[in-house]
Amino acid sequence: MTGMLLKKLIVLFFLGTVFGAGISTLFDLETTSDSKKSSTEDFNGHALMSGELARNFESRYDDDFSLRQFGLNVWAAFQYSIFKEAQNGLLIGHQGWLFTSEEFIANPGGDEALAANINFITEASRLLASKNVALIVVLIPSKARLLSGQTGRHQPSLVQQKTYPQVLNHLQEESVLTVDGL
Amino acid sequence: MTFYYLTPERHRSWVILIGSYVFYAWWRVDFLLLFVAVTLWNYFIGRRISNCGPQTAGARQWVFLGVSINLSALAYFKYANFGVTTVNAAMAELGLDPWLLTAVILPIGISFYIFQAISYIIDVYRGDVPATKNLVDFAAFIALFPQLIAGPVLRYKDIADQFSQRTHSLDKFSEGAHRFMLGFVKKVVIADTLAPLVNKGFVLQDPSFLDAWLTLLAYTAQLYFDFSGYADMAIGLGLMMGFRFMGNFSHPYISQSITEFWRRWHISLSSWLRDYLYIPLGGNRYGVIITYRNLFLTMLLGGLWHGANWTFLVWGAWHGAILALEKAFGVDTSGARFSILRWLFCLLLVMLGWVVFRAENISQAQSLYAALMPTMAPETLKFSPVYAGQITSLQLWTLALSWSVIVLRGFYQRQQDRSPNYPAHGVGGSVMVPFAHAALLLPVFMLAIFKLSAESYSAFLYFQF
Numbered sequence: 001m002t003g004m005l006l007k008k009l010i011v012l013f014f015l016g017t018v019f020g021a022g023i024s025t026l027f028d029l030e031t032t033s034d035s036k037k038s039s040t041e042d043f044n045g046h047a048l049m050s051g052e053l054a055r056n057f058e059s060r061y062d063d064d065f066s067l068r069q070f071g072l073n074v075w076a077a078f079q080y081s082i083f084k085e086a087q088n089g090l091l092i093g094h095q096g097w098l099f100t101s102e103e104f105i106a107n108p109g110g111d112e113a114l115a116a117n118i119n120f121i122t123e124a125s126r127l128l129a130s131k132n133v134a135l136i137v138v139l140i141p142s143k144a145r146l147l148s149g150q151t152g153r154h155q156p157s158l159v160q161q162k163t164y165p166q167v168l169n170h171l172q173e174e175s176v177l178t179v180d181g182l
Numbered sequence: 183m184t185f186y187y188l189t190p191e192r193h194r195s196w197v198i199l200i201g202s203y204v205f206y207a208w209w210r211v212d213f214l215l216l217f218v219a220v221t222l223w224n225y226f227i228g229r230r231i232s233n234c235g236p237q238t239a240g241a242r243q244w245v246f247l248g249v250s251i252n253l254s255a256l257a258y259f260k261y262a263n264f265g266v267t268t269v270n271a272a273m274a275e276l277g278l279d280p281w282l283l284t285a286v287i288l289p290i291g292i293s294f295y296i297f298q299a300i301s302y303i304i305d306v307y308r309g310d311v312p313a314t315k316n317l318v319d320f321a322a323f324i325a326l327f328p329q330l331i332a333g334p335v336l337r338y339k340d341i342a343d344q345f346s347q348r349t350h351s352l353d354k355f356s357e358g359a360h361r362f363m364l365g366f367v368k369k370v371v372i373a374d375t376l377a378p379l380v381n382k383g384f385v386l387q388d389p390s391f392l393d394a395w396l397t398l399l400a401y402t403a404q405l406y407f408d409f410s411g412y413a414d415m416a417i418g419l420g421l422m423m424g425f426r427f428m429g430n431f432s433h434p435y436i437s438q439s440i441t442e443f444w445r446r447w448h449i450s451l452s453s454w455l456r457d458y459l460y461i462p463l464g465g466n467r468y469g470v471i472i473t474y475r476n477l478f479l480t481m482l483l484g485g486l487w488h489g490a491n492w493t494f495l496v497w498g499a500w501h502g503a504i505l506a507l508e509k510a511f512g513v514d515t516s517g518a519r520f521s522i523l524r525w526l527f528c529l530l531l532v533m534l535g536w537v538v539f540r541a542e543n544i545s546q547a548q549s550l551y552a553a554l555m556p557t558m559a560p561e562t563l564k565f566s567p568v569y570a571g572q573i574t575s576l577q578l579w580t581l582a583l584s585w586s587v588i589v590l591r592g593f594y595q596r597q598q599d600r601s602p603n604y605p606a607h608g609v610g611g612s613v614m615v616p617f618a619h620a621a622l623l624l625p626v627f628m629l630a631i632f633k634l635s636a637e638s639y640s641a642f643l644y645f646q647f
Contacts, residue, residue, distance in 0.1 A: 006620055007356035013624050014359035017631060019184075051210040071635030078629065083575040088378075088637070105571035157567040 024066040093152040103144040104151075106159040118167060122174045137171060138179040139164065145182060186423060187350075195322045195345060198423070202325035206291070213289045216255070221321045223251060224299040228306045228313035228320075236309030245307040249300055256296045262286045264490030291331040293487055295324055297454055302338040304458055311339035319345040328419035332412050334430040334450035341425060348424035358421025360620070363627040365414025370630040373408035374637070375580040376400045382572050384540060384550065391562040393569045394553035400577075401540050402533050403584040406435065409448070435532070436592030438524040440504040441515035443532055455484050473509060478502035488539070493547060497539040504531060520596065 047053040062068075079085050086092050091099045107113075125135040141164055144156050164182070171178045186197045207214045227248035234240035263286055270280035302320075306313045314320045323338055323345065383389065383397025413430035420427045434447035444452045460480040466473040478499070485498015508515060537554070541547035553562070565573065 002617070004352075006617055007352055010356045010359050010363075010620055010624070011352065013627075014363060017628065021631070049211045051208065054208045065635050067631060068635045071632035074629070074632040075636035078632075079576060083579070085574050085576055101571070106567040157571055159567060 021065070021067050025061060025064055091151075091154045093147070093150045093154065095150065097147060097150040097152075099144050099147075099151060099154065103142040104154055104156045104160060106157040110159060114163065114167070118170045118174075121171065122176060125174070125176045134177060136177045136179060139168060139171075139182075141182045183422065194423075195316075195318045198327070199318055199322040199325060202322065202327035202330060205327040206325065206330065209290050210287075213287075216259075216289055216292075217295065217325070218321075220252070220255065220295065220299055221324045224248060224303055224324070225314075225317055225320050227303050229315075231303060231306045232313030236307060241307050245303055248303045252296050252300050256292060259286055259289055259292055261486075261490045294332065294335055295330065297335050297451075297458075297487075298324055298337070301335070301454060301458060305337065305339045311342055314338070314342065316345075326420075326425075328423075329416040329427065332409070332416075334413055334416065334427055335454050336427060336450070337454075340428065344425050350424045354421050354424060354426075358418040358423075360418070360623065361421060362415050362418030363623055365411040365416075365418060367623065367626050367630045368407040368411030368414065370634050371626065372580055372584050373404045373411060374633075375577055376404040376407075376584065379573065379577050379581070380404050380540070382569060384542075384546065386566065386569055387549075388566065389550060389553040389569070390564060390566045391553060391555075391557055392565050394550050396565070396569075396573075396581075397550070398533050398537060398554065399585070400581055402435070402536055403581060403588065405536065405540075406431070406588065407584060433588075433592040433595045435529060435588050436525065436596055437528050437532075438517050438521065439508055439513050439515040439528055440501060440531060441508050441513070442517040443528065444501070444505070451484070451487075455480050459483060470510070474506040477505045477509065481505060492544055493538050493541050496544065496547075497535050500535045500538070517596075 047056075065071075076087055079087070080092070084092060086098070089101050091101050091104060093099055121135075121137060125137075128135045142156075142160070144151055144154075144160070145164055168178060168180060185201070186194060189197045203214060203217075206217055227244055230244040231241045231248075234244060262283060266281050266283045273280055302311075302323075305311045319342075320338070323336065323341065326336065329336060379400040380397060383393055383400065386393055386397075389397070410431040417427050417429065428450055430448060430450050432446040432449065434443055437443035437446055460476055463476040463479060464472055465476060479502070481502030482495060482498040485494045485496070485501070488494045488497075507513075534551075534554075537550050538544070538547040541550065557563075564570075
């Protein structure tokens with residue numbers, strides 16, 4: 001008897017979640033279709049044959065998925081309460097301070113990009129100087145640098161820590177006028 | 183599913199067929215024509231073989247023609263780009279102008295449905311199954327949507343009877359729903375959580391020793407949970423429609439030899455390769471040297487089946503060579519006696535193979551292999567900053583959970599296998615779902631739905647094959 005009840009429960013749960021969420025999303029799509037008519041206006045034979053139309057529909061379906069916002073909230077709460085972590089790209093510091101992860105992670109190829117940017121600023125400064133225009137560069141420090149006491153267990157990588165003084169020194173060596181924001 | 187159950191039983195193959203074609207056309211309508219052409223071609227070949235009679239000279243000609251055209255289609259759509267790129271590289275070395283070929287799109291699932299079609303015509307030729315007269319049932323078999331894209335590789339002889347007579351019951355539907363939810367959880371909660379660890383680890387320019395091992399541990403678990411998750415979902419959907427497909431995995435990471443591993447990993451493919459490649463090559467009937475050659479060739483071609491890349495050939499050669507060595511040294515491959523050293527050594531061999539299997543090219547694999555080597559240099563004994571900053575506690579705990587499940591469930595299964603009353607691998611008997619298991623699975627399934635809606639979706643790894 002318990003076995004039969006369990007099987008019925010599994011079937012009801014499965015059908016309820018999968019079909020319930022799916023069908024309610026289809027109704028949502030129907031009611032929001034007026035505001036998103038552009039995708040249906042793009043209808044043409046090529047889009048149908050190449051699957052582009054189907055992918056557009058999938059994209060809209062994902063966006064309008066009835067459990068999406070609730071799912072976001074529940075998953076974020078789960079991740080935060082268990083691991084004290086936030087969604088991808090976001091880091092949690094002391095006292096609820098939030099930081100973007102890009103301020104902490106050493107990016108592959110970051111050195112080359114930084115050197116190219118410094119070079120670009122130097123060239124621009126020289127070009128403007130030749131036309132009697134002074135360029136003053138105001139360096140804006142990262143939030144993690146400004147609020148270094150609030151980053152909690154997250155520490156910017158050595159590369160990120162070196163970036164601000166490195167840029168400042170380089171520009172000063174190239175005689176570019178700078179304002180130290182920190 | 184609703185249409186399926188609202189349709190009278192005798193017309194349900196039509197619902198499966200139309201539903202499967204809509205499902206396939208959802209990806210690209212134009213490639214549905216290829217799919218239909220392959221189906222009609224193999225139906226026709228099956229009828230011709232049947233008219234000639236099993237294993238006759240006439241039937242042999244038809245089966246040769248049928249297999250050749252099937253393999254030609256597979257070769258063109260799957261390997262043309264690779265072949266032209268390889269030839270052009272050689273021609274460039276010789277200072278010759280390259281060949282020009284518009285990039286060929288790989289039709290999704292082609293490796294699976296071509297193999298299913300080949301097994302059908304060979305089975306008809308061997309007399310293992312009569313050629314079907316029912317085109318709808320045959321087309322539904324080739325197109326059966328739950329397993330269409332990433333297997334298991336079905337054989338007509340195994341499920342032909344199920345097209346004419348299959349049962350539908352609450353037991354089966356419940357078992358299917360349970361299996362589907364289990365697969366979904368494996369995929370979304372475990373495999374997708376580990377995916378960033380793997381994706382970022384494989385593209386590190388200069389991975390440390392720890393980076394490399396964490397990446398490899400994560401990939402080994404990710405691949406298993408991703409692929410076996412898909413198989414569970416396919417088997418579950420099949421059960422909900424009354425079909426019982428063969429199991430595709432049986433705790434492969436507890437194997438104690440590579441031979442045993444291939445009895446537990448992607449079972450439908452390894453048994454296909456055994457029955458339609460290894461045995462026709464001669465199997466072990468013509469002496470030891472020919473046996474080693476056949477093992478090696480079977481795995482080499484099995485590797486190539488996974489994709490048009492040198493990495494898959496190397497991976498196939500790796501497994502083929504180990505299988506041959508195990509045969510040569512008379513390694514006990516029954517798996518009856520357990521030795522922790524043999525288990526760890528086998529797992530190491532499998533994991534080393536996964537490096538080249540996952541790498542985008544040989545040089546990427548070389549970089550990771552080099553990093554996997556033990557070293558005393560202190561800087562390699564910590565995570566590189568690029569990698570460390572992207573590792574989350576969620577990923578590490580999921581990795582620990584995944585390996586706990588692999589090991590504990592694996593050894594529990596090994597104990598069960600010893601029991602004489604327990605069903606053999608891959609034969610799915612009706613399983614009574616324990617209450618505690620269901621009580622855990624249902625909320626985790628719900629959590630997996632929330633996770634999927636909150637995060638981006640990662641395509642199943644075996645879709646690319």
